[in-house]
Amino acid sequence: MLKRFLPYFLLSLLLLPFLCSAQGYTLPKNQEFEKIRFQLINNLIVVPIEVNGTKLSFVLDSGVGTPILFNLANQDSLELKNVSEITINGLGEGESISALKSKGNYFKLGNIQSFSQKLYVVMDAGINFSPSLGIPIHGIIGYDLFRDFIVDINYASSSIKFYHPDSGGPKLGKRYETLQVDVINRKAYLDASVSLRGEEDIDVKMLLDTGSSDAVWLFEDERIQLPKEYYEDYLGKGLAGDIYGKRTKIDGLRIGGFNVEDAKAAFPDMLTFSTIKNLGNRNGSLGGEILKRFNIVFDYPNEKISIRRNGNFRKPFHYNVSGIDLQHAGVRYVSERIASFNGVVQKSERSYGNVQILLEGATRLSLVPEIIVSGIRAGSPAHSAGLKEGDIILAVNGKRIHRYKIQEIMEMLNEKQGKRVKVLVERSNNNLLFSFILKDLFK
Template sequence: MKKLLYLIMMFVLFCHYGFAQRGFVVENKRQSSKVNFKLVNNLIIVPVEINGVELSFLLDTGVSKPIIFNFLNISDTLNLKNSETIYLRGLGEGESVKAIKSKNNIIKIGDALKLNQDIYEIFDSNLNFAPRLGFPVHGIIGFDVFRDLVVEINYSSKYIRLTNPEKYRYKKCRKCEVFNLEFYNNKPYINAQVSVKQKIIPVKLLIDSGGSDSLWLFEDDSLGIVIEHPYFEDFLGYGLGGSVHGKRSTIDALILQSFVLKNSNVAYPDDSSISTAKNVKERNGTLAGNILKRFNVIVDYQKGIVTFKKNSFFKEKFSYNKSGIELAHNGVRLVREKDTKLDAKSYSAQSDNELNNNTSIVLDVRYKLTLKPAYAIVELRENSPAFNAGLMIGDIVLSINGKDASQYTLQQIIHQFYEATGKQIRLEVERNGMILKFDFTLQSPITKKT
């Protein structure tokens, strides 16, 4: 009897251990789960449940550890258990970032479930994507999902499909291109080609769905990856290591086997910002969201391949922000707007002492005060149209071309700064309590040499 009890206990412990240690598994009969996402600024934002709490995460092939931005004060809600302090290093000019490693968390994406997930909490307030994107983003997840599942990313229809690898079946696709993946530090790389100054150069690129740019290249004289005019200096983004600066330009083409993307945008980050990235042998740059979104992609880490099929975004022209303005949410402001649910009513009140004076109090309830997001200028490129017009960092945008800014989402306003060269932009802004008006014309920051 004791022996039988011992065997039962060992069986239970073995099953529990095996189940607890597995990775992501889709828990339904189809062994496949479709999850809709938001595509914002070329980034994939997916709903993720952590310990039963639904959050929004950036799906990032370029990150090897799940990260939560703890400045949003969600640790207590998630019941995270802190175990040790570590330091994470990434792109940027600063030092490593302090993080708290939390163990034994449960993560769910659609019907895909993982137990005993390690999560890293970061307290750096600069790693807050919410103001720039227009809604909360609580963290980043990548490698753990891609390692365990076949991930289809349908950029055109804005969904991902997660499938257990043993269940996934590839369909014949004559219009697809398949690339072999190489892995360094749990991150995927592919081999491609770029045409620079009419010279075809083979390059190894990190696939980074967590970057909103098109293409980053690391300057290398020996390979011919050298930037020349026209280009402009710009803030490229913010990584774990701090700010990333560099130069922006265009190249003749990016070549992904039979797919050729002409006049692609390209950024050349400063060496000081990419010292960690250059540690990867033979890496020449990054393939990011503004390229990836032009394809529907199947990522299969277990087979070591990625499949590209061009979609409706493929022919979308590459463009830069022609205003020089970068906006972000900056609190709220009171907006007077019409209440469509109510009719105009007038109320008269008279007292015995005022009957002969015909005094009346008129209350117009057609309007109400509503809190709306405030959009502030947080980056302003020097010598840009907006800069030369006199706009300044910190200005709150009240209206654009005569329409109240509160009627737009953040992304809708930013989209107007990418429109055709020559378009007139009229902005009304608040600066230190004063209302100011500015006019400027959109101009491409890439100008040909004269």
């Protein structure tokens, strides 16, 4: 099976807790904090980091121990220090994988620096999240930064402030609520409660997981039972393979004084966690689709977080109603007629082509990403209509998709229940048009 688009990435769960580091990150003297802008892609925080002078993009993960690098095929200039071979166990249905360990590396995030950072390099070419996110992703980083700073994540403005711990962090307004967390094995756990379909609230301990793009994960046991309305789904990809489970909806999730109604939830197959010897009293995870509804100040040194809701709080949860998953798969040329030509080709801000050729002053060829169907859920509207894995998406509802980001295309495919969706694809050098109606997943 090809890796599917919009998988609910589970980055903080990729490695076992023993993969940790002891290097320190520092700010220049007399600088209280460093502000960094980030991209929020599929509920994941993507930050720019220099590694030994090479500019890379990392997902910021609140629980991962040591930075992990992957997708380095095009990074010929990256130099790694003191390299040795290791074996890594991770989530998924596959086996352990080979990796490299490197010590003494220089990391730089704005003015934040570490001069002796340990990291791991996954050599498996299949561990690559860039095609599904639509931008280059080279690795994940987390605990070291959360350990050394008070981290103020403003999801509303797509910015992070890293405060020196002695500064006391940002001044919190009245709308913030401060909650205790437990930092265990370099991961933060928060007490919350969930309301399942028609049942009383159940107290749960949840991993705070900015490295997951999903909303809520729950582990089924005597107290926490799967609601009757659910469907089988692909939940994501770990280092050891694909992760599957059951997708459902819960009546509510309460975090402190905040209640998130009709929250999207998943019950993962527990075989996924076979490499983790002891889950303790953990009952699940809170991922990016929940966390982005708050602005959050992480204070690992004092084992607390402060939260306030933002403009995302009441936004609806996104489900893959169509059943289609997408990813980038190389590039293709598209031709466009130019209405008027004055000798200068203007590149549209919405265009993702990085190579353009002008033919006879009236036709422009652009090299753009090729978007393919990387997976289809069995029994979904798209599956019933006849779409197949490997189909090249050309247009959705009459809109040529090369002008849109991959997340925007997914929104077109899953706009609302009851809507008819028309998808134009290329299959075996033939253009085919498919039509289907989006249906309620829980009826």
